[in-house]
Amino acid sequence: MIKIENVSKSYVKGKKSIDDLNLEIRNGEIFGFLGPNGAGKTTTIKMITGILNPDEGDILIDGKSITKEPLEAKKQFGFVPDSPDMFLKLKGIEYLNFLADIYEVPNDVRKERIESLTKKFEIYDDLNSEIESYSHGMRQKIVICRSIIK
Ligand SMILES: Nc1ncnc2c1ncn2[C@@H]1O[C@H](COP(=O)(O)OP(=O)(O)OP(=O)(O)O)[C@@H](O)[C@H]1O
Ligand SMILES: [Mg+2]
Structure with missing residues (x-):
């Protein structure tokens, strides 16, 4: 389960890209995350995966906080980015x-x-x-x- 609790994030002071987001995605649920350009989809996914930290709030992945227990939380998910960086020389x-x-x-x-x-x-x-x-x-x-x- 992914639980987003009261998450806010600003890149520029005084301008919130994410403003008090709350969202719960239950086990087994397939969730499509749609929105216009600049809505904050990538920012939210970067925070879920621990690439960016929220300014406020927290995100729990199977009960583990991505900010407080990042390694434990990261063990719970796999991530397929748009354009993955690959180790091209590996078989x-x-x-x-x-x-x-x-x-x-x-x-x-x-x-x-x-x-x-x-x-x-x-x-x-x-x-x-x-x-x-x-x-x-x-x-x-x-x-x-x-x-x-x-
Ligand atoms: N590195 C950054 N520095 C400053 N502002 C940023 C940065 N990344 C995103 N933003 C701003 O944060 C807001 C949300 O951007 P984000 O990239 O999360 O949107 P998105 O929903 O993924 O958009 P798209 O559909 O275009 O991919 C936008 O206003 C964007 O300009
Ligand atoms: Mg995006």
Whole structure:
């Protein structure tokens, strides 16, 4: 569950980009976050993921505060950015194992997860190639795989 509680954020003094936002996204819910340019979508997602800190309020991810327990909160989610920075010189399998290390996925679990996810996304046969050689869509697929590897 993601809970946003009374969150405000200003980039410029006296001009709130986010003004007292409250939002609850329940487990299993698929939530579309729409709004006009400059509404504050990216700012909100940056605060949910701990890239920016709110000026006021707090954000809880499965009960863990992203500001007070950032590491614990970050273990609860995966994030697929618009244009991911990739480690282009790593092979697909090295990249997935690296992320599985970060998320502390046990060896036996990760082996099964990597195989089933990459087969579903039809990139299993490319895992021994460097990400540099992947197409844009293949790169997006492997980022999705790594974000749900846990
Ligand atoms: N780094 C920054 N410095 C100053 N102001 C910023 C910065 N980033 C965003 N803003 C301002 O904060 C407000 C919200 O911007 P944000 O990027 O969160 O909107 P958005 O909903 O993601 O827009 P878009 O649909 O264009 O992606 C806007 O008024 C924007 O000008
Ligand atoms: Mg945006």
